[in-house]
Amino acid sequence: MTRGVAILGSTGSVGTTALRVLARHTDRFRVAALTAHSNAVLLREQVDRFHPAYVGIVHDGPNGAGADSGDWRTGPECLIEAAVRTDVDIVLNAIVGAAGLDATLAALDSGKRVALANKETLVMGGSLVAEARRRGGGDLVPVDSEHSAILQCLAGRPETEVRRLVLTASGGPFRDWPADRIESATLDDALRHPTWRMGRKITVDSATLANKALEVIEAHYLFGLPFDQIDVVVHPQSVVHSLVEFVDGSVLAQLGAPSMEVPVLYSLTHPDRAADAAVPAFDPVAASPLTFERVRDDAFPALRLGIAAGRQGGAAPAVFNAANEEAVGLFTAGRIRFGDIARSIADALDAFGGLPSRSRSEVLAADAAARRHVREMF
Ligand code: NAD
Numbered sequence: 001m002t003r004g005v006a007i008l009g010s011t012g013s014v015g016t017t018a019l020r021v022l023a024r025h026t027d028r029f030r031v032a033a034l035t036a037h038s039n040a041v042l043l044r045e046q047v048d049r050f051h052p053a054y055v056g057i058v059h060d061g062p063n064g065a066g067a068d069s070g071d072w073r074t075g076p077e078c079l080i081e082a083a084v085r086t087d088v089d090i091v092l093n094a095i096v097g098a099a100g101l102d103a104t105l106a107a108l109d110s111g112k113r114v115a116l117a118n119k120e121t122l123v124m125g126g127s128l129v130a131e132a133r134r135r136g137g138g139d140l141v142p143v144d145s146e147h148s149a150i151l152q153c154l155a156g157r158p159e160t161e162v163r164r165l166v167l168t169a170s171g172g173p174f175r176d177w178p179a180d181r182i183e184s185a186t187l188d189d190a191l192r193h194p195t196w197r198m199g200r201k202i203t204v205d206s207a208t209l210a211n212k213a214l215e216v217i218e219a220h221y222l223f224g225l226p227f228d229q230i231d232v233v234v235h236p237q238s239v240v241h242s243l244v245e246f247v248d249g250s251v252l253a254q255l256g257a258p259s260m261e262v263p264v265l266y267s268l269t270h271p272d273r274a275a276d277a278a279v280p281a282f283d284p285v286a287a288s289p290l291t292f293e294r295v296r297d298d299a300f301p302a303l304r305l306g307i308a309a310g311r312q313g314g315a316a317p318a319v320f321n322a323a324n325e326e327a328v329g330l331f332t333a334g335r336i337r338f339g340d341i342a343r344s345i346a347d348a349l350d351a352f353g354g355l356p357s358r359s360r361s362e363v364l365a366a367d368a369a370a371r372r373h374v375r376e377m378f
């Protein structure tokens with residue numbers, strides 16, 4: 001019996017990667033549902049190729065392929081509809097940003113596996129996600145390469161045996177730039193990621209290192225370890241995807257060429273592995289040298305701010321995430337400077353970091369307040 005997979009955000013970088021992987025594993029998986037934000041042309045191609053039973057597009061433009069076809073669902077509700085269908089076993093949440101929250105909660109509430117690329121929603125609603133998981137009995141498996149690496153290294157050992165998680169970071173395009181030059185980096189500079197080809201928002205997040213802050217908080221919620229036991233190290237080659245240090249001093253790492261195909265497939269098969277001959281053999285000599293550096297905290301303030309927000313708890317992680325998302329939007333629209341992204345985050349955290357986050361509505365209120373605050377700063 002094949003397992004049904006819903007891909008939310010199928011037209012994005014992770015979504016298209018997932019379809020490439022699924023096309024090779026039709027013996028195990030079937031594409032049951034696809035949703036996209038607005039790229040109707042690409043969604044139409046995907047539907048013609050994979051024939052999902054359910055198709056949703058959040059924004060169907062005037063010439064949208066969905067409107068003509070008649071059977072595509074529209075509006076933000078389509079994300080939830082796709083996530084809870086009975087023919088869906090696994091929901092791959094590859095949406096970018098806070099928009100993915102309700103679909104994650106709905107899928108977990110109805111007992112599905114959520115293969116989570118959409119780290120922003122775990123950061124903003126960590127405790128809501130944990131509750132939905134408990135209530136519905138669903139499971140949450142990371143797609144993010146660092147967290148996939150950690151999950152594989154942990155191999156089911158209890159957290160009492162773990163001394164420390166070490167997340168690797170490529171360092172982004174500004175790894176060796178002086179701080180004052182980073183301050184006024186352009187969008188083109190920020191989009192020149194050295195090792196990964198990804199969507200725009202995460203590429204900018206990788207340049208500020210806000211992405212690594214989101215990942216530290218993501219690791220805290222996924223693996224239940226305190227922030228003191230989660231470190232970050234710069235590793236420019238992106239070959240060692242992360243490390244786990246155990247209490248006896250032994251350190252395990254997971255390695256591979258930087259390709260999201262491997263963690264995407266693992267998120268679907270975990271704890272099993274599926275043979276995939278399309279992934280080339282790993283050549284340690286070709287991958288050499290592998291180097292590691294400390295993070296330059298002073299040059300990348302967003303990392304420190306995000307980790308502090310994670311430690312603070314309450315709505316602070318949601319405020320960090322929302323302020324960052326809003327500021328990245330303004331930066332990509334050419335309205336603020338690169339350095340203003342971290343300034344926006346700091347300001348929003350000062351103003352709203354202390355808000356409560358006991359319910360979905362409190363989390364959304366903190367998210368909205370942070371966004372409004374950032375828009376009004378400029
Ligand atoms: P992307 O911008 O390439 O794709 C985003 C997808 O989400 C698109 O299909 C789009 O249609 C959909 N989408 C956007 N806004 C939406 C909305 N409001 N409602 C519904 N759908 C919406 O982004 P990406 O690079 O694929 O990243 C997706 C997620 O995966 C992000 O959370 C990112 O941090 C995470 N991630 C990405 C990579 C990578 O290699 N790209 C690696 C690790 C984690």
Ligand code: MG
Pocket residue numbers: 144145146215
């Ligand atoms: Mg990552």
